[in-house]
Amino acid sequence: MINKFPKSIINNLKYYVYLYSNPITNEVFYVGKGKGNRVFSHLEEITECDKVNYISNLRGKGLEPKIEILIHGLENEETALRVESSIIDLLDIKNLTNINNGYNSASFGRMSIRQIKSLYMREKVVIKEPALLIRINKAFRYSISERELYDYTRGFWKISLERAQNAKYGFAVYQGIIQEVYEIENWHKAQTTENVRNPEDEVLLKTAGRLEFTGKIANYKIREKYKFKSVEHYFKHGNSNPIMYVNIE
Numbered sequence: 001m002i003n004k005f006p007k008s009i010i011n012n013l014k015y016y017v018y019l020y021s022n023p024i025t026n027e028v029f030y031v032g033k034g035k036g037n038r039v040f041s042h043l044e045e046i047t048e049c050d051k052v053n054y055i056s057n058l059r060g061k062g063l064e065p066k067i068e069i070l071i072h073g074l075e076n077e078e079t080a081l082r083v084e085s086s087i088i089d090l091l092d093i094k095n096l097t098n099i100n101n102g103y104n105s106a107s108f109g110r111m112s113i114r115q116i117k118s119l120y121m122r123e124k125v126v127i128k129e130p131a132l133l134i135r136i137n138k139a140f141r142y143s144i145s146e147r148e149l150y151d152y153t154r155g156f157w158k159i160s161l162e163r164a165q166n167a168k169y170g171f172a173v174y175q176g177i178i179q180e181v182y183e184i185e186n187w188h189k190a191q192t193t194e195n196v197r198n199p200e201d202e203v204l205l206k207t208a209g210r211l212e213f214t215g216k217i218a219n220y221k222i223r224e225k226y227k228f229k230s231v232e233h234y235f236k237h238g239n240s241n242p243i244m245y246v247n248i249e
Contacts, residue, residue: 003040010036015080016072017087020051022058023066029054029097031070031087033080039067050097089143111142118177118228125178125229129222131169132159132184133231133244140174149180151197155212156190159243164211166248169218176232181218187211 005013018039020030030042030051043065045052055065070087074080088098111119127133139152153172164187172180190207193214217223234244 003043004037013069013072015074015077017070017074017080017083019068019070019087020055021066021068023063026066028091028095029065031084031091031096031098033077033084035077035080039069049099054097092143114228115142118230119175122177122230122232123228124233125226125231127171127226127231127234127246129169130167130247131171132164132167132248133171133173133234133246135173135235135242135244137174137242140172140179147196150182150217151195153180153182154214155195156207156210157212157243158209159211161187161211163245163248164213167245169222170213170215171226171231173231176230176235178226178229178231181223181226182213182215183218183222184213185215187213 013035015033015035016039017031017033019028020032020042021028032039032042034041042051042055045055058065071083074083088096093100134153134157136149136152140149144152149172153170167184170182170184171178172182188211190210190212193212195212231244234246
């Protein structure tokens with residue numbers, strides 16, 4: 001099995017993106033980027049992680065991972081990182097042993113045409129209904145599932161219950177753009193309803209006095225009115241508060 005490239009090949013490869021897959025099923029289990037002999041480095045790793053365990057399980061069956069160069073000849077690491085990120089988004093990180101989402105996945109990852117338009121055109125909207133603008137910048141990525149988006153939007157917030165109860169809608173906001181609209185039905189103490197948030201999320205350890213809402217995706221008319229529109233103008237420059245009350249006294 002080849003486990004090292006000669007210098008002549010390395011010079012032609014430049015930066016590249018590579019895949020590790022199951023040699024029997026062809027299921028890709030790891031996506032990486034690098035240059036030189038980086039592609040072979042995982043074969044000698046001994047750290048405890050899903051990728052190493054996967055390779056170890058293959059070897060326990062007398063197999064070696066199938067290694068492929070997906071694209072090469074890339075001039076710089078930035079380009080390689082973006083290609084790697086797009087492949088991770090395409091395959092879905094849940095199906096891989098990669099620890100992290102791709103580079104800048106939240107900003108440049110897999111996006112719908114409407115999301116692209118909203119990001120670069122930034123059409124301002126004026127909200128008429130009593131609502132909460134909820135910024136989820138740290139948790140968001142464009143490949144986020146509907147359930148994850150819902151759970152990260154609805155909690156867990158340090159918020160006035162008296163005021164929050166007057167909100168009819170909750171808007172999931174990323175970089176000033178509305179990503180989804182929820183109709184709020186009830187408020188609860190944090191972590192008292194089922195959620196799919198990452199158990200390692202540090203906020204989960206500090207939920208005392210915090211609240212979460214339950215609800216549903218708003219009706220078609222409301223979503224079409226607000227989704228993918230810009231609400232940047234509602235947030236004052238330098239305001240780091242993730243919650244903004246709109247039309248609520």
